[in-house]
Amino acid sequence: MYLEFVEYTIAFFGFKSLPEPTLRRFTISGLAKSGYYNCEKLLGLSSESTSTQSVNTNTEEANFKRGNEFEEALLNTLDKSTTTDYTDTPTAQSKHVLQTVKPGQTLYQLSFEMPDSFYEDEIMNTNVYRLRRFIPDFIQVKEDPITKERVLFIIDAKASKSVHSSHQFQVATYAYLLSYIVQDIRNLKVDYLGGVWLPSDWKEPVAFRVDLMIPKMKHFYTTELIATLQSKDPEWIYNAKCKTCTYASLCERESVGTPGEIPYMTPHMIEAAKSLIPENKNDSLEELADNLKNMSIQKSNKSIPRFDDWQRIKKSPLFEPFYKSYSEKKPIFIGNPSTIISSGIEQEIYIVFVIDPTHGRMCSYSIKFNGLDFENTLKDYCTGSVDPSAKNKSDIEAYVILAANFSTNLFNVLLKMDQIKAKFSIFFYGNETKVAIQDCLCDLLSSAPKFIKNTKYCEEIVSNAKECLLNLFVGVNLLKLPDALFPDDTHLDRVSSNRMVVLEDLLRENIALGIPGFYKLEDIAEWMCEDTKSVSKHFLQSLEKDGLYNTWVLGETKPKNSSLEREKRYHIQVYGEILEKYRYLAQEYQQQQHQHQHQQDRTSSVCIFPLVCEPFSWTRSGAIYSNRLTRLIFFKYLELLASYEKLRTERLADLCSIAKKGLSGPTNGLLLEFVEYAQSISEARQVKSLVGHFRVVEQDLDGATKIKIDSLKSNTFQEYILVSANSQGILEIISYPDLMYRAKLRNLNITTMNVKAIIENGNVVVLSGYFKPLNLVKGTRYLLYRRHIDFNTDKVIAVLKDMGKSENADSVFSQLVEDPNGWSKQPVRRDLPVDIKATALRLRDDFAMSPSQKIISASTLQNRLQIVWGPPGSGKTEFLALFVNWYIAHIFGSCPETRPLVIGVTAFTRHAISNLLSRIASVQSRQGILAKFQIVSLGTVMGENMIHTKADRLPALIRSLHSKNMMAATATATAVVVGGTVWDWAKVKKNWPEWAGCDMMIIDESSQLLVSDSALVINCLNESNGRLIIAGDHMQLGPILQNEYPQMALSEPCLFGSIQQCLMRTVDNQAIPTQNFRLQKGVSNDFGPNTIQLKDNWRMASILLCFSLFCFDLLYSFIKNEELNEFFKQIYGNDFTARYPELTLRHDWSKFITPTIGRSQELKAILDPKHALTMTRLLFNHTNTSAANIEIETEAEVVAQIVKTHLMTRVEASRSQTPISKTKHSPLHVTTTPAPAVLVMVVTPHHRQRVAIQRALGDTQGTVVVDTVEKMQGQECELVIACFTYLTITKSKLDFLLDFKRWNVAVSRARCKIIIVTTDNVLQLPTHKDNSGLDVFKSHTSAEGWGFVCLLRDWAEKEESVVRWHV
């Protein structure tokens, strides 16, 4: 529907149609660019037959030069004996070159041209376009290790900071075209990987999967490109993305009368505009188009719009200010509460920064301070420029010296601000400037030592740059600095806005202007600055894009009064005027708002600046000896800050929503209405207390309220804050410094609550707390928010800092992270006699170990570090339990020991620890070795054979057990297995400082435990004897991270993820990235010398025995249900063996009552037991896809039908097939029903899907569990339905929804059958028009996920198990 609208709108307003297509000619780089902008108009413009040609600017020339220089420099670094330059080789000879190439060769600048047969056979159209000659920068010739074929690895060199989708497009196009060219060359093929060579790593290009992109390329060249070129109305919107496009001026002119007249217009906003049209109007789209057209007419003739609907659009908060701005020709203040700028700023600093694209470095800057009485030591204006004659030199010394000068000046300013505790902010116009300043400071850390000869001065420069970064740019990028740093004295207690204010963001958030596309500085100056009109045209030109750079190129930088200096001062003046005008408009708006409000309604008055500017206080850089530990400390800070920031953003959004819509709009806080006070009696202590009953106010239909109710936690941490449901209440919580109170339980300085229960079917929340300050009134509304609590980050940081002291330089944790392979091979001081080892190995059969379990047991005796890679259903916990019992019985029991043996056990969750301890106890009892060791649980009370104690009492307990054992007749040393969380182990260490540590530590679920948090438990390992076993599956969901962390070089360990991923290294101690999870034919997994995979798949239980019990009219199939396992062999290797391959679902279809909607064929096909993996494709009619939530509701309906049919016709097996412990209800919900066996698991990525499916299913009496993928990890069921029904996947959701780990967990829960419910839009994601095309390949996460989706899709098609369901 949206497409229809866009097509219509564009057709109506008319992009002036391109000339009748003749034969268009394209360069691959031109096409790649249009893909980057996702703009069909650009596609047309980039062909050379178009009359409008781009103009080469100074900037474009400089970028071109920079690219060429990088490419040439790269060529010089390559081995001359194996690299051949084909620059002068005629294109006609290139194919012959390829016929003769040998592995090991590198081909530089070999050019190609597609033959006519390509357009005839492949494109199937010879009349529309031709591709120009193309030249991949480098082609490395490799050899396929299995087939011994020659393989072409295609690389393009790009002088960029990171790989863009346009780079990937270019390389994938080369791969697609070369595959055609080499198809008839024997023994030669194109590699499944391609590469982009960046200046950040001169040794290795960044590699990515091109094979997954080939279908997209084929679709693009055979269908999309032709369709666009033949279309009279290509799609385009002139908006923010056009900033860097060559054709921006042209499109700005042509945007008149199109939706692009509204600045920063997006497809989402168009969608919003569409929703404003009354539903009963048949011709609504036409009228909307007219309305938008009229908006542009307003600009010229000021006429009043004619249409009724325009009145509606006008009233929309989204469009009304722009309409007003166009009609009144003045800036209009929108009225959003802002966190970009705070109130109470007393000092303003303005920065102008000019970048020279030739070197990608700053060539000129100015800093200006306002609002300060300056002493002689600090001027109020600092400035500097590189002599423009340096721009042509490859020598960059002049740039580095200028950067050092800038950094010193900035440092001095901050120093002064700290001295006077200034309330300041720094202003500049665009986000590009902010990024450029940060890059300049970061670069200085590595380039200053190369170019600044005076060592003392150089150290000072580096130190200043670091301090500036820490005080102004705290973020994930700093983790990549070669010399790591962390804020040692972070003022986490403050609630403040950023000091760095991007003026464009400020205007975009709150000022509506009659400017199409986006806010260019020159336009803003015209609208916002009164004095601008009086200056000369020359000055106005300097405000244009690259204006200052163009002036710098012209020379004349030295004189104080040079053109450049005057222009930079003029820029600063304009910034100041913009800010002044902004404040004036904000004040005017607030005054108007106050006049409109009654005195008694002040509680809902608008607050534009909810944050107050805090006095500046210097943050120093922490100093410890280890780079790795420093990064981990900084990582913990960043996670803490990000999780708090998330809460704060939600609160600010509520302030905005209440300001605009009152309580009629949805809120992030849970909206409650006070009902009554009641008495609550604590069962444990029989103490009466006062509680409040609050009715939940339903705010929406799509389940958001239920999601909020489900997420409530009952504890005694005062985790919730209750405030009045009005602006005053939300302002109170916005200014609450959560971080200051994050580890406190008392004196919290705000009204905090505990959730006691949720009653009346989820409609009433019972809260306990000190209600008095709120003076609760029956029927009055309140908002409940979560408080940010965190008792653990400080503990982790303290341990890491302690390890970072030079005297602890060789801690076990540091050694492990640095070189796990080396640590693993260290001799253990208390090693075992050879004969004991040999006997013990023979006795593994007593414990019925499988072959792979035996291999791991033997390896664990050889190495200090053993990583047990346990795929889904591989019996990882069972193996660990067998191993512990075997080790104690036959290794420790055979040694003459006098010292107690302590085996520590931990995991990410308490549930996993309890599970492992219970398994150990059960094997101990089965093997009859109860007397051999004690099991101790720290934390939860466990089974009969276990001792429960608190962490601080463990030392006394072990001492007492040991002395009892030694005094017994056998006088044997004690063995104990102790299970506790990492936090329990931190307490053990603290209370037992003289302790030598555990002899062995087992970390289960290690793929979910953060590296930083694992330090607490690895710190408890005996330094000379301790062994570490970690077990998990790094291909399932890892730890939940609040930030997206930068990709580090392979020589760096993966610090910002799980301990398992971090310790898995190749023999060369290189990190192992998760990409390439799909095994190439004939290749087996190799995750380094310390990792061994469990090869058994125990998930499928045998049901063969019960088959004879069924009568003949039962429609069931006996199948070898090896299928699921076969599918997973593609990921876990060919030797992943199904131990119970015969399991299948069984149905008695005589019990089936045909549903009224007549879907019996589809339902039977979906549940068909012949297929262990079925894909249900929901096919939506084009006309019904625009309804809100259509995919969620449809999916819920389909899933409900499948589940009900299964439950109706299912035939019971002779024993439970679903031994899962999860119950349907959260413990907070009051329920008396015991949990029944779960027969179906429904897995969803989003909570909204979960809620819709639960609603559609109704009461299934606990036989069906519906939950998110994260919650389902580690569980299993006979039938699993994985729900991935999406019509569109926006860019921001790609990484989440395409995360291959998420898909892997969802589909690997099944014991008998997995049903995937999805859409064609997902299955054809890169080629589907509604979706994000090349964005899929932008990150490793989404590219890997797409690879997994392809595997599933291809498998289902091959097995003919795809069921189409028309909606």
Ligand code: SF4
């Ligand atoms: S300026 Fe924008 S709309 Fe115009 S061609 Fe470029 S990307 Fe497309």
